[in-house]
Amino acid sequence: MSNDAAREKFKAYLATKGLRVTNQRLAIFEAAFARTEHFTAEELVTHARSIDDSVSRATVYRTLPIMTESALLREVDIGKNLKYYHPNTDNNAQVAQVICIDCDKIFEISAPFMEWYGNTVSTKLGLTPVTQRLQVNAHCNTLRDTGVCKHRDSA
Amino acid sequence: MSNDAAREKFKAYLATKGLRVTNQRLAIFEAAFARTEHFTAEELVTHARSIDDSVSRATVYRTLPIMTESALLREVDIGKNLKYYHPNTDNNAQVAQVICIDCDKIFEISAPFMEWYGNTVSTKLGLTPVTQRLQVNAHCNTLRDTGVCKHRDSA
């Protein structure tokens, strides 16, 4: 999905929900979709402000749920206090994460079997699965061998 | 592993690390191992105080990492602000969680394949896996059908 298509989807979602298309919301959208790596709310505040310096932290926090509900962003919780976000380029992405404990870089890996697994185990318990997550925390071999985590540069 | 065996393991771990066996640490241990369901730090404070009312919140928070490092407790992060803990009855437990979104009850399910998965995907990235987690968030069918979440009572 191109950024243009995503922007239209965002506007359409806002319209559907009776929400307004504001400059701040658009700036936050642009800031989010300009990112290629996972980002935090705080980073999004900074980037959105470079587009429209009137964007407040509060508005970013109020906009993030809108963008995740509309499936434009995926929320990635890796067990730290803060949440990471990533543009969702595929609506039905079933992805696992491999997280480098040394540099916090997040690698995403397609894991279509997750959905099957969620269905199977939930059904046995009388539950209906909504989301599933599969994460692997790992150490960087390069760091162990050379003292430098090679992922840190690109993170 | 019986509670007695776990208590000895706890004391042995403390000794190994040069940490002292204090009444507070023992009270926190007893409170944790008296629980059959997952519990939070705050719940542990309350229960530990019923054993030794001198136990402070700070000491509970300082003791929890010791108990997780020693594999006596497993830390379960279900993507909320707070963490849950559970006595670890099997040292090498590879468990997935199914979480009822309606009542926050956590079901644990043996998932030995997780370790294999973690190894496989990590190796490809030049990483060494440390931990993995697999979680399914699900809605309660009983709640949907009858308006009452049947798990809430036992949670």
Place this chain on the structure above:
DNA sequence: CTGCCTGCAAACTCTTTGCACGAAT
């Protein structure tokens, strides 16, 4: 005795919210 442990309360991090002003429809 020595130095780790403790309780207390303040600090911290991330996120949410009340309020009055401002802008989209």
Place this chain on the structure above:
DNA sequence: ATTCGTGCAAAGAGTTTGCAGGCAG
């Protein structure tokens, strides 16, 4: 003109930490 959206700053939740006194070894 309405009504929703916004920035600001304070509040909130969970957790961590500095400090002075206390207890295990």
